[in-house]
Amino acid sequence: MSERQKNPAVKPQLPPNVLAKRALPWAMPILLLIVWQWSSSTGILPSRFLPSPRAVVSSFIELSASGELWTHVRVSSLRALSGFVVGGGIGLLLGLLTASFHWAEVLLDTTIQMVRNIPPLALIPLVILWFGIDESAKLFLVSLGVFFPVYINTFHGIRSVDRGLLEMGRTYGLSGWSLYREIILPGALPSILVGVRFSLGLMWVILIVAETISARSGIGYMTMNAREFMQTDVMVVGILLYAILGKLADLLAKGLERYWLRWNPAYQTAR
Amino acid sequence: MPVTCNSSEILAAEERCARGVSVAIKKVSIAFGGRTVLENFDIEIPAGEFVAIVGRSGCGKSTLLRSVAGLETPQAGSITLGAVPASNMKPDVRVMFQDSRLLPWRRVLPNVMIGLEPALMPQARKVLAQVGLAERVNDWPATLSGGQRQRVALARALVHDPNLLLLDEPLGSLDALTRIEMQQLIEDIWRSRGFTAMLVTHDVAEAISLADRVILIEGGRVALDEVVNIPRPRTRGGARFAALEERILGRVLQRRPVVEDVPGKDQW
Numbered sequence: 294m295s296e297r298q299k300n301p302a303v304k305p306q307l308p309p310n311v312l313a314k315r316a317l318p319w320a321m322p323i324l325l326l327i328v329w330q331w332s333s334s335t336g337i338l339p340s341r342f343l344p345s346p347r348a349v350v351s352s353f354i355e356l357s358a359s360g361e362l363w364t365h366v367r368v369s370s371l372r373a374l375s376g377f378v379v380g381g382g383i384g385l386l387l388g389l390l391t392a393s394f395h396w397a398e399v400l401l402d403t404t405i406q407m408v409r410n411i412p413p414l415a416l417i418p419l420v421i422l423w424f425g426i427d428e429s430a431k432l433f434l435v436s437l438g439v440f441f442p443v444y445i446n447t448f449h450g451i452r453s454v455d456r457g458l459l460e461m462g463r464t465y466g467l468s469g470w471s472l473y474r475e476i477i478l479p480g481a482l483p484s485i486l487v488g489v490r491f492s493l494g495l496m497w498v499i500l501i502v503a504e505t506i507s508a509r510s511g512i513g514y515m516t517m518n519a520r521e522f523m524q525t526d527v528m529v530v531g532i533l534l535y536a537i538l539g540k541l542a543d544l545l546a547k548g549l550e551r552y553w554l555r556w557n558p559a560y561q562t563a564r
Numbered sequence: 565m566p567v568t569c570n571s572s573e574i575l576a577a578e579e580r581c582a583r584g585v586s587v588a589i590k591k592v593s594i595a596f597g598g599r600t601v602l603e604n605f606d607i608e609i610p611a612g613e614f615v616a617i618v619g620r621s622g623c624g625k626s627t628l629l630r631s632v633a634g635l636e637t638p639q640a641g642s643i644t645l646g647a648v649p650a651s652n653m654k655p656d657v658r659v660m661f662q663d664s665r666l667l668p669w670r671r672v673l674p675n676v677m678i679g680l681e682p683a684l685m686p687q688a689r690k691v692l693a694q695v696g697l698a699e700r701v702n703d704w705p706a707t708l709s710g711g712q713r714q715r716v717a718l719a720r721a722l723v724h725d726p727n728l729l730l731l732d733e734p735l736g737s738l739d740a741l742t743r744i745e746m747q748q749l750i751e752d753i754w755r756s757r758g759f760t761a762m763l764v765t766h767d768v769a770e771a772i773s774l775a776d777r778v779i780l781i782e783g784g785r786v787a788l789d790e791v792v793n794i795p796r797p798r799t800r801g802g803a804r805f806a807a808l809e810e811r812i813l814g815r816v817l818q819r820r821p822v823v824e825d826v827p828g829k830d831q832w
Binding site for chain 2: 479
């Protein structure tokens with residue numbers, strides 16, 4: 294085993310077949326990109342339908358140079374994060390409450406499960422009526438959307454904490470808050486983080502729709518605005534930005550998992 | 565001058581520090597959902613004695629141990645622990661379970677220190693060294709072997725310097741060699757510290773090699789109460805050992821229920 298671990302240090306250059314294996318997943322996207330560029334420049338793919346990759350890149354450079362792009366990115370990220378903090382925070386607290394106290398479960402869980410089955414986006418007409426199209430509308434929708442995954446997974450996590458560990462903790466004199474801090478919370482954490490990852494994905498989906506329908510700034514607004522002027526390149530920049538931001542949020546969640554769950558062999562980084 | 569409990573050296577039985585408390589179980593009855601597990605159950609364990617409780621699966625031996633630990637409440641009868649020698653403190657009872665029940669999110673040292681004041685860290689390190697894990701204090705439990713995890717669990721129980729140590733098949737899931745090593749370790753520590761010990765096990769040989777007294781439970785009652793008069797350290801190959809093992813095993817197998825899982829699947 295130790296021999297094998299030493300191996301990469303002795304031979305830093307990867308053998309060609311390993312290199313090929315690493316490059317292979319990227320072959321398809323690159324090929325698609327080449328075909329896309331080729332069909333755009335030959336005119337098979339009209340630019341009012343889909344811009345060429347080059348047009349997208351130059352539009353990205355133009356938008357970021359003028360600073361317009363960053364304003365929109367900042368506005369959208371702020372909305373997403375504040376919605377996540379509010380909705381996720383309430384979800385975490387209520388999940389802890391209903392899972393820990395039977396009276397809270399009896400009182401709240403049925404209601405929460407009912408509301409859960411309403412898609413947050415179905416509320417858009419009502420939300421526009423209530424809040425207009427200002428920030429609070431977006432905050433409300435994103436918070437509502439991220440609330441449920443965090444709530445459900447927190448509840449499930451607390452409920453599925455190993456009974457044996459709880460029993461052990463009690464025989465070693467833990468009770469109340471110390472039992473909570475030492476055993477219940479860390480035991481529920483893997484499940485809570487699954488909820489966080491789910492809700493980070495949902496966070497962008499809901500924000501995109503909310504911004505597309507009603508906003509005066511943000512990436513969704515930029516994309517919709519570009520549609521009015523048939524600026525397909527700007528539209529594609531907006532769509533790609535969502536992809537990048539979504540990926541960043543996921544990386545962040547993964548990082549948290551790696552740090553907080555480093556005791557768990559399933560989450561350890563392969564070295 | 566009080567005798568200091570130095571666990572690193574094995575003292576003769578007479579000089580042992582008397583930490584143990586006596587256990588009196590009187591007319592205890594326990595039933596789960598209408599099924600009687602223990603009925604009018606009586607045993608007395610003198611302070612400092614090592615008692616092994618054997619029996620078939622489901623005979624109630626684990627339930628007995630759990631009720632001594634306070635994890636189950638008997639419907640009738642009483643379980644009384646004697647006074648701690650030379651003090652008026654509540655007796656300290658620790659349980660070692662079949663699975664190690666270590667917190668996977670705590671490293672080895674904090675696991676041993678659970679429920680312990682932070683100031684007692686040197687004590688925790690000392691006990692870990694005693695079970696042979698001084699080098700692994702900063703490792704995650706997931707990286708330890710089954711035997712090492714049980715040794716951490718043993719250290720976690722011992723750091724509290726218990727008056728009564730309850731062992732609920734703690735070696736059941738270990739391989740044969742690790743098991744013998746652990747038995748040795750438990751015996752050494754028990755002999756030097758002199759706590760009272762109750763061991764629940766499937767393994768009659770394990771019971772005989774460790775205990776002063778072997779109790780067989782059958783149908784919720786004591787079926788056999790046998791004092792083991794073999795001088796320590798005991799060797800498994802000895803004639804008296806073999807004869808006693810033969811007798812107890814014979815008694816266990818004698819009343820074989822008609823429908824039950826075949827012994828030997830996971831017991832012996």
